[in-house]
Amino acid sequence: MSEREFTVIENEWIRLKDGTELAARIWMPAGTEADPVPAVLEYLPYRKQGGTSLRDESTYPVFAAAGIAGVRVDIRGSGESEGVIDGEYTPRELSDGCEIVEWIAAQPWSNGKVGMMGISWGGFNCLQVAALKPPALKAVISIASTVDRYNDDIHYKNGCHLSAQLSWAATMLGYQSRSPDPAIVGDRWKQMWMERLEKEPFFMEEWLEHQRRDEFWQHGSICEDFDRVGIPALVIAGWADGYRNTPLKAVEGLGDKAKALIGPWVHKYPHFAFPKPRADFHGEAIRWWNRWLRDEENGAENGPQVRAYILDGPRPSLRRDSDPGRWVAKDAWATPEMQLFGISHDGRLTPSAGGTGIGEVYLKSPLDTGTASGEYFTLKPDAEMAGDQRIDDAGSLTFETAPLLDAADYLGQPTLTVDVTCQEPTANLAVRLVDVHPDGTATRVAFGVLNLSHRDGNAQPRAMEPGRKTRITLTLDACGYRFRAGNRIRVSLSTSYWPLILPTPTDPGLSIDTASLSLALPLLGAHREIAVPEPENPDPLPKYRELTRGISSRTVERDMTHGMTHYRIYEDTGLSEHPDTGLATQDIRDETWSIAPDDPSSMIGTSTWTCVAKREGWSVRTVSTSTLHCTKSEWITEAEVVAYEGETRIFEKHFKKRIPRDFM
Incomplete structure (x- = not known):
């Protein structure tokens, strides 16, 4: 099939039934008037402009050239979308997702069949939306996701409290404090921004109020009833990531509807992830979409149920660019001996x-x-x-x-x-x-x-x-x-x-x-060795103008005088400018965990995010700090958000809550 020409619609407004408009970026194949096309939705709170644009621009042009429209939508209250986010995988988020699928299927350029995909948040909500059965949704690709929100996400693990729960709450407080882009929303950008700053929640408070696996966590956990997902799902993860369990759990729960692919990777899309070898995600995805969104008889449903990379004795090192091993296939997954x-x-x-x-x-x-x-x-x-x-x-x-x-x-x-x-x-x-x-x-x-x-x-x-x-x-x-x-x-x-x-x-x-x-x-057990094609392009991410260089640091300090251990994480993306929009963004995470080796109540974690966005004549910045500490009987959370327009402080908000510990 020859490659199609395509155009990029930098912003399209999707109006929901309650009047809220969500912002979408669309990669549109040419010739849809005569030949409507399937579409793939990715639905995230991370900003399509200056957030996920690097990885979006590595994939959706390839899909569009193959005749598949790509629709990247900012969740309510994020990026340029109106409103305020109300949590993680909430009923409103999933309901909005169903409406978006319906909107896509109704467009004159659409053939009425929609796929949904994503990594992490987008991998989660595509499975959760699938469980709600919007009629036009025909298949999903879920990467680095979960079927069990309590045990296989960043909150709790078998009742243990993961530090990632604070890290992620701090991340989202920083992300959701970011301003919409005036170049897209116009003069109302500041009004929209102030509404977010005033009303955004600190997710940690809600998560700590549910320390057991109750209805809060059952919501969105498709393992509660796998039969609710009635469409094919390609589920992908990496051994180096925290979501490594999901592909096998998905094939165990979904049966023949699911295919699993597990590589050596960190929390990234397989076509640019480390450690290598990578996988040709674009080829995998296009074959999957053509089978389920175009009814092309290409045999995608007949492949092995599980393909996995068997690591062959990798050694820990300062950087693991490539891991030794081999790919194996199991045509049907069964409980191992x-x-x-x-x-x-x-x-x-x-x-x-x-x-x-x-x-x-x-x-x-x-x-x-x-x-x-x-x-x-x-x-x-x-x-x-x-x-x-x-x-x-x-x-x-x-x-x-x-x-x-x-x-x-x-x-x-x-x-x-x-x-x-x-x-x-x-x-x-x-x-x-x-x-x-x-x-x-x-x-x-x-x-x-x-x-x-x-x-x-x-x-x-x-x-x-x-x-x-x-x-x-x-x-x-x-x-x-x-x-x-x-x-x-x-x-x-x-x-x-x-x-x-x-x-x-x-x-x-x-x-x-x-x-x-x-x-x-x-x-x-029984298996066969296979080849999993690698991407033709070894460097698929586009290049942006680097204005300041990024920094990454992770250190442990043992204070022998005061009997404390400090674990510090410092990540600075550097300031980079998109060559087409002129938007420059930078995110800095500065996080420290401290503990006395003999006193559990000494534990404290603090995470500060600084988020910058600017272009000529306009600049904004937010600084958000989140803290978790404890007594024997309580978790204590504190957070603040400070926002700047230029160098002028224009907003400040504080959170503080004490929550009883429940066997934790």
Whole structure:
């Protein structure tokens, strides 16, 4: 098929039933008067101008050249769209999404069939909108998303409180404080901006009011009823990202409607993600859209249910540009056969259904154990990825195999079962699966965390009975991994994994019955090796004018005088100018987490975002600071937003709330 000419509509207003106008950027193939086309919607709160424009401009021109319109819409209250955002994946957001699908299908240039796609927020809401069954929505591509908002997003994980919850609330407070662009909305830009600043919520407050898996989290979690999603879904993720579980959970829940693709990647689209190898996302997507939006008989539905990259012993490093491994396919996904390991009398991890162990071991990790854990969702293949695990293993209870005589391949979610005794109502337990190289370097393969009061489920936590031995089973995140011959498999247990998870109110430690410990690893099983095409263009992102260079830094400071550990993240995108619009933007994140290794109530996190937008004769800036600290009984949140027009402060707002802790 020859490539079509196309035009870019920089802004189109989509009027909703309540009169609110949402801003859309559309890549429109030529010739739609005679040959209407399918369309793909991406629906986000990150600004189509100066926000996601780089990645949008790497993909939607390719779609348009293939005869598929691309429609990139700013969620209500973001970018140039009217109104004020009311939360994350709210009923109103999803209802608006259904209206947008309906609007697209009704346009004269549309063939009436719409696809929806996105990464992260857009990957979430495309699955959630699909569950609402708008008639014109025929297929989705969901990247780095979740089917379970409570357990597989940035909020909570098996009852443990993720630090990413504050990080993301701070990010959204910064993002939603940004001004609309006067070049698009005209003179009303300031009125729209002030309405946002005055009415935008601080998401953290609502999230902390729902520390259990209640109706708030069930909303939008398609795992509550997979049958509500009746259309095909291509679900993609990367092993280096926090959303690595979703593709396998999707095929388990959606069955033949879903296809899974899992690469080595961080939280990015596969055609420009690291670590390499990349995947030809454009080719994959166009084939998917042509099958379901054009009824082209191209066999997209007949491919393997799961394609996964099996990592082959990558080593932690300052930057992982490329990971060794191979692509495999499983035509039909089934529950993996598990290989069991126990603890021998001499403390070795050994293949067996049980072991004698070394008796009971008391474990109480320093509260700053976990500084090599990396970011929950990674955007770069550097210090955001998990580092050498020897740092964290020093504060952990570890068991490892003898050097392997043969390589061992795994794909799926490992589990660990163990009897523990706790003297308080709850404690955290973190478990890591580690690949130990012959020189001692240790690569994290998978991890799992559990708040022990959530051992029987997340809807109704149940306090541990002090002094009573209790069996717990912890499911780790999915992995696709080969342990090479000569390497060792290590399992590491710790009662802290900071700053990835935050401490419980007390720090009692745990007694571990090593004889009961059983590690189950999911064998790769029957498969075939395949090739996954890489993109033809090795550098697909457009280039903008760099006015100031970006900076990235991640440091750990242990203050030996005052007994505090500080973990600091500093990310400056630099100031860059779009060559066509002249809009220059810059975002700066400055975040610090601090804790005393022996005092859980000393924990504090502070994240400041500075967001700048300017063009000749106009400049705006917001500075938002979000803080989370705690007592034994309360979470304490504070935030402020300050806005500037030029150098004049024009707005200031403060938030503060104390929220009772619920087994956390």
